Amino acid sequence: MTAQVLAGLLADETRLRVFSAIVLGAATPAEIASATGATAKEVALALHRLTGGGLVADDDGRLTAATGRFKEVLRSPAGAERAVAETDTGDEGTAFLLRTFVDGDRLLGVPSRLGRRRTVLAHLAHRHFRPGERYPERAVNDILRGWSDGSGTDHVAIRRYLVELDVLDRSDSTYWLRTEAGTGS
Structure with a gap:
């Protein structure tokens, strides 16, 4: 993952709020919708992009944030240039x-x-x-x-x-x- 991809995934306000809710402990779409005020459809679309981009993992229905991706990006500036x-x-x-x-x-x-x-x-x-x-x-x-x-x-x-x-x-x-x-x- 490059810094651009990471930034792109979080550039959308709804995706950023959804990701933040997961980081803060929301583990289901219903919990995320409640924490963010987003509709179920907005949450589903954001989760689709975030899981596809590798920032959110779905472990048997429990959502977790892959915060280690940030360290990956920071440790790999040459990868971004490549x-x-x-x-x-x-x-x-x-x-x-x-x-x-x-x-x-x-x-x-x-x-x-x-x-x-x-x-x-x-x-x-x-x-x-x-x-x-x-x-x-x-x-x-x-x-x-x-x-x-x-x-x-x-x-x-x-x-x-x-x-x-x-x-x-x-x-x-x-x-x-x-x-x-x-x-x-």
């Missing part, structure tokens, strides 16, 4: 999108908007799949597990997104990078 260099596409908007959702070869979260989702996943796909090469499903799963660790999305969903968004093609449990799939950058 992430900027790896996502420098010449397009400021795309670079910002990639820095928000990608840390090196790890997916930090999956954008909800399809165009943004395609851009992020195509970026990673073009880093890990070679044009013209066919990959058995097991190899694809291994690659995607590496991306999805900590993203809040499992590798199967990511594989499905890659096919649905025309980044990868599939036939008989074999996958390949589509030649017309742009990097999204």
Whole structure:
């Protein structure tokens, strides 16, 4: 996680209040809504983003704040510089999108908007799949597990997104990078 991603997760006032309530001991959505004055829908949306970003963990229905993420970010200034260099596409908007959702070869979260989702996943796909090469499903799963660790999305969903968004093609449990799939950058 980069400092930008962390700041982005907490930049929204509702998400910040929800995270603060969890830090102060609220452990269920109902407790969070009561502590923050937010509606159930606002709490659910904020929790979705915070858990997807790795700032909140759900342990059998009990929510906890992953406050150790702040120390991680502070201890890794070089990581933030590397992430900027790896996502420098010449397009400021795309670079910002990639820095928000990608840390090196790890997916930090999956954008909800399809165009943004395609851009992020195509970026990673073009880093890990070679044009013209066919990959058995097991190899694809291994690659995607590496991306999805900590993203809040499992590798199967990511594989499905890659096919649905025309980044990868599939036939008989074999996958390949589509030649017309742009990097999204």
